[in-house]
Amino acid sequence: xxxxxxxxxxxxxxxxxxxxxxxxxxxxxxxxxxxxxxxxxxxxxxxxxxxxxxxxxxxxxxxxxxxxxxxxxxxxxxxxxxxxxxxxxxxxxxxxxxxxxxxxxxxxxxxxxxxxxxxxxxxxxxxxxxxxxxxxxxxxxxxxxxxxxxxxxxxxxxxxxxxxxxxxxxxxxxxxxxxxxxxxxxxxxxxxxxxxxxxxxxxxxxxxxxxxxxxxxxxxxxxxxxxxxxxxxxxxxxxxxxxxxxxxxxxxxxxxxxxxxxxxx
Amino acid sequence: xxxxxxxxxxxxxxxxxxxxxxxxxxxxxxxxxxxxxxxxxxxxxxxxxxxxxxxxxxxxxxxxxxxxxxxxxxxxxxxxxxxxxxxxxxxxxxxxxxxxxxxxxxxxxxxxxxxxxxxxxxxxxxxxxxxxxxxxxxxxxxxxxxxxxxxxxxxxxxxxxxxxxxxxxxxxxxxxxxxxxxxxxxxxxxxxxxxxxxxxxxxxxxxxxxxxxxxxxxxxxxxxxxxxxxxxxxxxxxxxxxxxxxxxxxxxxxxxxxxxxxxxxxxxxxxxxxxxxxxxx
Numbered sequence: 001x002x003x004x005x006x007x008x009x010x011x012x013x014x015x016x017x018x019x020x021x022x023x024x025x026x027x028x029x030x031x032x033x034x035x036x037x038x039x040x041x042x043x044x045x046x047x048x049x050x051x052x053x054x055x056x057x058x059x060x061x062x063x064x065x066x067x068x069x070x071x072x073x074x075x076x077x078x079x080x081x082x083x084x085x086x087x088x089x090x091x092x093x094x095x096x097x098x099x100x101x102x103x104x105x106x107x108x109x110x111x112x113x114x115x116x117x118x119x120x121x122x123x124x125x126x127x128x129x130x131x132x133x134x135x136x137x138x139x140x141x142x143x144x145x146x147x148x149x150x151x152x153x154x155x156x157x158x159x160x161x162x163x164x165x166x167x168x169x170x171x172x173x174x175x176x177x178x179x180x181x182x183x184x185x186x187x188x189x190x191x192x193x194x195x196x197x198x199x200x201x202x203x204x205x206x207x208x209x210x211x212x213x214x215x216x217x218x219x220x221x222x223x224x225x226x227x228x229x230x231x232x233x234x235x236x237x238x239x240x241x242x243x244x245x246x247x248x249x250x251x252x253x254x255x256x257x258x259x260x261x262x263x264x265x
Numbered sequence: 266x267x268x269x270x271x272x273x274x275x276x277x278x279x280x281x282x283x284x285x286x287x288x289x290x291x292x293x294x295x296x297x298x299x300x301x302x303x304x305x306x307x308x309x310x311x312x313x314x315x316x317x318x319x320x321x322x323x324x325x326x327x328x329x330x331x332x333x334x335x336x337x338x339x340x341x342x343x344x345x346x347x348x349x350x351x352x353x354x355x356x357x358x359x360x361x362x363x364x365x366x367x368x369x370x371x372x373x374x375x376x377x378x379x380x381x382x383x384x385x386x387x388x389x390x391x392x393x394x395x396x397x398x399x400x401x402x403x404x405x406x407x408x409x410x411x412x413x414x415x416x417x418x419x420x421x422x423x424x425x426x427x428x429x430x431x432x433x434x435x436x437x438x439x440x441x442x443x444x445x446x447x448x449x450x451x452x453x454x455x456x457x458x459x460x461x462x463x464x465x466x467x468x469x470x471x472x473x474x475x476x477x478x479x480x481x482x483x484x485x486x487x488x489x490x491x492x493x494x495x496x497x498x499x500x501x502x503x504x505x506x507x508x509x510x511x512x513x514x515x516x517x518x519x520x521x522x523x524x525x526x527x528x529x530x531x532x533x534x535x536x537x538x539x540x541x542x543x544x545x546x
Contacts, residue, residue, distance in 0.1 A: 003454055003455055004449075004455050006455075007454075007455035007456060007459075008455075011349050011352055011353050011356075012353060014346075014349035014350075014353075015349050015350050015353040017346075018346045018347070018349060018350045018426070019350070019365075019368065021346065021422075021423055021426075022368070022369070022372055022423060022426055022427075023368065023371075023372065024383070024387065025372075025379075025380045025382075025383025025384055025386075025387065025420075025423060026371075026372060026375060026379065026380065026383055027383075028383050028386045028387055028393060029379060029380075029382055029383045029386060032386050039391065040385065040386060040389055040391065040392070041391040041392075041396075042386050042387070042389075042391065042392050042393045042396060043393070043396065081277070082277035082278045082281060083278060085274040085275070085277060085278070086274060086275050086277070086278035086279075088274060089271045089272075089274035089275050090275075093271045095271070101275065101279070104279070104282055104287075105278055105279075105282060107282065107286060108282065108285070108286055110532045110535075110536075111286065111525070111528075112480070112481070112484035112501075112524065112525075112528050113484075114484050114485075114486045114501045114504065114505070114521075114524070115293075115484070115521050115524060115525050115528075116285075116286070116289075118293065118504060118508055118517060118518070118521045119286075119289030119290055119292065119293045119521065120285065120289050121508060121509075122289060122292045122293055122296060122514060122518070123284070123285075123288055123289040123292055126292070138281070138284060138285050139285060141281050141285070142281055142282065142285035142286060145278060145281060145282070149278070199374050202376075203374065203375060203376025203377075203378075203379075204376065205376065205377065205378050205487050206486065206487065209486070209487070209505070209509075210505075210508065210509070220376055220378045220379075223378045223379070223382070224378050224487065224490075224491065227378070227381070227382060227385070227491055228490075228491070231382070231385055231389065235382050236382060236386070239375075239378075239379040239382055242375070242376070242379060243375055243379065246374050246375060250374065
């Protein structure tokens with residue numbers, strides 16, 4: 001064996017180890033959700049769907065599932081509309097102070113979620129919005145907005161402004177030029193932004209830890225609270241449903257608009 | 266688009282960042298300088314007692330030091346695990362490259378609570394590792410692996426790996442392959458070519474990945490809370506307890522401002538090294 005291929009094998013082996021390490025926790029959770037025993041045990045001694053039945057009868061988890069779904073959709077809609085408008089203005093119409101505005105819009109990515117949660121708690125309590133769906137939506141739109149701005153900007157950067165100008169020269173108003181020419185071209189970026197916004201909102205626990213109220217306990221927060229006391233395979237069943245849902249959203253988005261073509265985050 | 270319409274298009278996003286980030290940040294700064302009064306949070310008297318308490322008490326200083334230590338350990342381990350993955354993805358000609366890159370992102374989409382449970386299944390009393398060790402006869406009794414600093418480090422490294430892999434991958438992809446080939450042609454072994462040529466050239470990615478992982482690990486709350494038990498107290502847990510258990514918002518805010526300053530410095534350095542500020546890059 002040549003030195004080069006031996007070297008490459010070492011790199012390959014280390015890569016496999018890293019992948020096992022990254023994906024292992026999710027794989028064991030899915031396997032564990034089919035466990036037949038009363039307590040967490042791995043590898044499972046027998047197989048059943050009992051924990052999925054238990055989940056279907058658990059009103060707490062079902063309520064939280066609905067809260068997360070509603071919140072995710074509201075967040076995705078608001079973040080996509082606001083983020084798309086901002087991305088369009090930023091990419092197409094460069095102005096002084098551009099860098100400052102871009103930094104500000106991307107800032108939620110770089111501020112630790114714990115700090116965002118704490119600061120939002122202080123603010124929402126002043127506005128009497130603690131525990132409300134509106135308060136949660138403000139927080140979730142904030143953390144998902146940068147993703148939309150990025151994906152839409154990336155897809156817009158690939159569209160030649162000349163196409164829009166050509167439409168204008170041919171007599172279209174800027175609104176017509178935007179709706180008929182530019183909008184269809186940035187569709188994949190907008191869809192990717194919406195999908196990421198939904199997924200990030202659906203899986204975030206940090207903001208909910210600080211600003212959720214009794215009627216707005218999201219699925220990740222419900223899991224978090226439950227896990228502090230009990231670790232039965234019910235948690236695994238809930239997690240499996242969440243993983244399947246997120247995978248489904250990603251696969252559908254990939255098939256419909258080509259998520260990966262919309263530019264890396 | 267006319268300038269007025271442009272401002273209008275930016276308005277919703279700026280309003281969200283203003284209400285959700287700028288205003289709350291200022292409010293936190295203000296709270297951190299207010300005096301705490303049990304029962305009604307504050308009487309709106311200015312004071313620096315919160316900062317004096319944070320830096321004047323060996324208990325809190327110990328927590329800060331332990332948190333920073335954890336950040337260094339997690340960063341080093343992430344780097345060691347992430348580099349081969351990034352190197353493999355950058356150099357492979359496999360048709361599965363796209364799928365493999367996707368798989369790095371996938372766990373991020375699932376969220377940390379699910380993955381924390383994964384670690385409980387792996388490290389728990391009757392979990393994968395204990396069952397394995399017992400059936401191999403290495404140990405007779407289940408070993409306590411959960412609710413320790415080790416468990417927290419293991420899980421944090423797993424969760425933060427993508428943030429290390431991506432910057433290294435993108436800096437490796439910028440390196441011309443021929444540079445490495447030239448070193449090989451000049452007689453270097455693959456390892457020499459890597460150590461003397463590729464590794465130094467990928468340094469910017471290593472630095473920015475490390476800064477990002479460090480900043481995220483010193484502000485982690487959820488994983489340490491679920492996997493560290495009561496023994497592992499980190500700075501974010503202090504802040505959480507102050508805010509939601511003790512309702513001492515002024516002290517919690519002071520901890521928050523301190524965390525913000527540390528992670529803000531790290532993120533500033535990160536943005537400097539990557540030079541990526543623009544939305545479309």
